Amino acid sequence: MQKGLHDDEEGQGRLAPEASVAMATLVRRLHRFSPGADLTPLNHAFQQLRSLDRDEPVWRHKSEDHPVLVLESGFAYSFTLYPDGRRHIGDMFGPGALCGFGSAAVAEEGLNLAFKSGSRVTVFDAARLADALHEKPELELLFKQDGDARARRTAQRNRGLISLPAAEKLALVLLDLREELSLATDPGEWLPLPLTLRELGDLTGLTDVHVSRTLKKLQTDGMLERRGKRFRMGDTAALESALDYRHFYYG
Template sequence: MNTPSPSPFETRVVSRLGALAPLDTHEWEALAEAQLVRHRVAAHRNIIEEGARVTSPRIILAGWAGRTRIFADGRRQILSLLLPGDLIGKCRQSHPLAATGAVALTDVTLCPAPDSRHAKHGLAEAYARSSALEEYYLFRQIARLGRMSAYERIVDLLLEVRERLGAVALGPKDSFHFPITQEALADLLGLTSVHVNRTLKALRQDGLIDLRSSTMHIKDPAVLAALVEHRPAAVFEN
């Protein structure tokens, strides 16, 4: 059976690495070849379990995932989002174990991340910047959970998603696909599903967002940014 060629969207997602650091011809070719070895994980299935051995790094080509911690009584905390263009399993140590689980929040497509050990500076630098971005967004998540109200948490998250999805498209968009459930949002933001529903309704009534058919529209990004003192990730700048 022939392997389908990457879609234009998948190619654009992988090109995010080229936006993080300049890549040479061989590195671009390695990324193009990697896209031909795709693996799909259905929604709600584990991509990797906490404590499992990490065998190789992968790039998310499509879909949304989350790093998770599951408690003995079934409670779940989504520690951070994993979006198209993000890396999973890029570790510096030998024989690493997964510090968290990762679950597909929607159907997810992944491909292997080319080995950067024998590449020139570009790919290794792109991976390093990708890791720095993940750390940056994790710190933002800590601040979000520790010091923000429910209203502010949702606003801050929407601005983050807008920024991250903008990095793999033609530019920041005020309308974007927002496919995760209110239950997943609650697990991500440390709230109940009821509280998430009420807060989204308040944001709509205040004329700041519109959410229809899994499409989120931010009506006034500047107002939202001022509300939560949003700071764009400077690591995107070469």
């Protein structure tokens, strides 16, 4: 992890008493696939819980070994930088999410992560986590199901970002954001909008100005309400039907 991450608990070499608390959102997320599944073996892979006091990038490379990061609270996204300086945001992570873990993470050269200020991150030792998953296949299956659901949702979003008009693109991203923030917590009817206009542009391929105009259009059309940095979707069922939107985490 990069400078700027501060240790809340030094858990290396022993089981920290805060381990179960630190992994609470991951447990709730994985229990969506198998309620009541025993996740206690994860305790032995726990290293520490870290907090971020500012937006912080974490640079990752395929040739290096990295600890496994789980977002306990806050928000993060993965991104790639192109030679011409452009940035593309490929995916987003809410509470309980495994960040940059699995086949999708290693398949893309130069995959990096950016954690938003105020986030808390659980750090797993990668080798001990691999051992825990190997020794308990049912736990490994839960990780696979989570990864498969994320990959299918990303593919659904990417198809829309290629083919849909700007308003539908942004609506699709907001639906994904709404789901991601709700998988391990109950944020209520009004949700935080953790991405800036630029970040939304890097995700959708739109300019900052176009994102701003499109958000206003969604509000005018009754598809979106905004209060500062919080938002609420309009008729979500109708919007999901119009976009043929599927929830891969809910079956």
